[in-house]
Amino acid sequence: MPHDEPAPLSMVEVQRSVAAELDRIGPVIDDLGRRFTDAGHEIALVGGPVRDAMLGRRHNDLDLTTSAHPDETERLLKGWADAIWDMGRDFGTIGCRKGEWQVEVTTYRSESYDPSSRKPDVAFGDTLAGDLGRRDFTVNAMAVRLPGREVEDPYGGILDLAHRVLRTPGTPEDSFSDDPLRMMRAARFAAQLGFEVDASVVRAMTAMAERIDIISAERVRDELVKLIMSPFPRRGLTLLVETGLAERVLPELPALALERDEHHRHKDVYEHSLTVLEQSIDQEERLGGPDLVSRLAALMHDVGKPRTRRFVDDGTVTFHHHDVVGAKLTRKRMKALRFSNDEIDAVSSLVELHLRFHGYGSGEWTDSAVRRYVRDAGDQLTRLHVLTRADCTTRNRRKAESLRRTYDDLEARIDRLAEAEELGAMRPDLDGNQIMEILGVGPGREVGEAYRHLLELRMDDGPLGEERAREELLAWWAQR
Known part of the structure; x- marks a missing residue:
């Protein structure tokens, strides 16, 4: 696996990649787009699938956002989807499967954290622009309106993507106050995509590192796993250490930066x-x-x-x-x-x-x-x-x-x-039943001791065969 940085993208490459991906997923998004707009609602492909389409990365998980509320979304998906689930209903999300595609449709929303809470407060919004403004980074704050396929990019995400840089749609302080886990996501996306993190984002991560403490251990773990499983984990881990976030979520890592003495007596x-x-x-x-x-x-x-x-x-x-x-x-x-x-x-x-x-x-x-x-x-x-x-x-x-x-x-x-x-x-040459039969004992501590003795002999001498194992067992038993 390469550890080198990926090269910047040209705008022509971005346009070509997104056009090809939209054509590939067209049978799903075009049909779904017409279904919602015919019912008087807006719907758009949004977030990671748009970003990855521009990077030429393909997957079959599609995220969409809509003006429709969850009950209406569920109604519109019935009869179209092969299966529907609503575990995310409280957050405005209805999920479904259509053939090989996994689709999640989420109502326009805004969310924020109370300073003492581990869970976000969710409120539904009423515009696509408002929904994009609450997203974590500009490269994830792009959308493709359906079914017309018009690209919405109010925060310059396409340019940031081409330059491979992570910025927030608003101020990073506001973004991280709304959801402190976004600081972990900055490191994760740096590791996944090989992007640079804007200096203003790094400063905010450093100043607000302690805010990560309100996030549940499970959510921190999930981001850490995604980071470590990325193509460029060193990039993300280094960012966590340099901003002080690692001190709060994985303190054993920065502790490894032992002070080196002037004679360089250890690496x-x-x-x-x-x-x-x-x-x-x-x-x-x-x-x-x-x-x-x-x-x-x-x-x-x-x-x-x-x-x-x-x-x-x-x-x-x-x-x-x-x-x-x-x-x-x-x-x-x-x-x-x-x-x-x-x-x-x-x-x-x-x-x-x-x-x-x-x-x-x-x-x-x-x-x-x-x-x-x-x-x-x-x-x-x-x-x-x-x-x-x-x-x-x-x-x-x-x-x-x-x-x-x-x-x-x-x-x-x-x-x-x-x-x-x-x-x-690797096991002894005799099993527990054979040991009990040879020694004339029932289940108990002695059988376990005999088993371990035969296993040690197996380690020392290799396979003994049943006859020698029987002799060794009886000799051991007699010595007890």
């Missing part, structure tokens, strides 16, 4: 972590595509370093046990942001395991140690491969090549053992 952990993130993204074909767990693990893998940094008398610096401390910090932060338990377990496990490879030396591990590496990684083994390789950011080519060859050797050994021993389903 810049913050910049290193962003580079590891980018290098993990470059390997995502191994994971089948963009992968949130892998990206979060790369970003968080060194968050234990600030807590564990120690200066030694000989002038070196150490970070002993930063893997274990980092895993605990990662788990705590992800819980606070309301990530799922599966995501929390996966990411924190990878953070705890990220140093394990460095005990491999130049290949001195026994087969037993390799088996344990595979067992401890579990279903995160491929992600651990990605993280470990991405964690090499040295500019010393000889050292980097040596690390790569050594990890190649470890992966090859894992593959050989996996083929011979079915490492992916």
